[in-house]
Amino acid sequence: MPASSGNGAVTRSTLRQQIADALRDEVLAGRLQAGQEFTVKEIAEQYGVSATPVREALVDLSAQGLLDADQHRGFSVHRYSVEDFRGMIEARSLVTEGMFQALDDGHQRYRDLDDPRTAAAVAGVRRRGEEARRAAAAGDLTVLIGYDLRFWRELNALFGNPYLADFLHRLRVQSWVCTVQHLRGVTDLRGRLWCGHSDLVKALSEQDTVTARAVVVGYNSHALTLIERLAAG
Known part of the structure; x- marks a missing residue:
């Protein structure tokens, strides 16, 4: 929980970030549900x-598209539609394709994979991917989201423009919020969640962008099909 604002060791900006992180986690976990309303006073008291x-913090989350702000009623969790999710997938695909193309072109911003520090970073991403795979296989959505977000952020930092990596991270958070909203009520997620993280790391480590593209296309198709079926069902 965020520390009290009376604690001089915690700056206001740090407290602001702690509250934003805590509320984002509540939304990702589905404990703050789509359309749920609350006020600044209620969160401050909590x-x-x-x-x-x-x-x-609430203004920050509104800017990230996770909350809706109403001048008279306070804030509410943004409700994402299937069409929103299609837009997220399209935006992710366009950015990722640009990153793959830059990798194909040997752009200098990509780190030297023979460098020991880079090799260690890749190993860390691979471990994150393996944890995500296990969580997906077990149907543990909360654990999967945590590892999945870290996996993609660290992977994009290795193989892409850091500014694009930040943009993609925001899109992935929104994607997961949308997914959680549509998965609410599904009791058994075993075998229904994508778990190809390790395949993607392997392909990129080998600079095999053909396979990497195929993995990402499969991931996006799987995610979109899942959301469309849940929305229709």
Whole structure:
């Protein structure tokens, strides 16, 4: 939980980020559900902090597309549609394709895979992918989301433009919020969640962008099909 605003060791900006992170996790876990409304005062009382960092955190989450702000009613969790999800997949695909093309072209921003530090970073991403695979196989959505977001962020940092990596991370958070909203009520997720993380790391480590593209296309197709079926069902 965020520390009290009276604690001089915690700056307001740090407290603001802690509150934003905590609320984002609540949304990702489905504990704050689509359309659920709350006020700055309610969140401030919940966390035992002053209104200012809470208001700033809520504005930040609104800017990220996770919350809707209403001047008179406060804030509510944004409700994502299937069409929203299609737009996210399309945007992710366009950015990822640009990153693959730059890798094909041997752009200098990509780190030397023979460098020991890079090799260690790749090993870390591979471990994250393996944890995500296990969580997906077990149907453990909460654990999967945590590892999946870390996996993609670290992978994109290795193989892509850091500015695009930040953009993709925001899209993936939105994608997971949308997914959680549509998965609510599904009791058994075993075998229904994508788990090809390790295949993607292997392909990129070998600079095999043909296979990497195929893995990402399969991932996007799987995710979109799942959401469309849940929405229709």
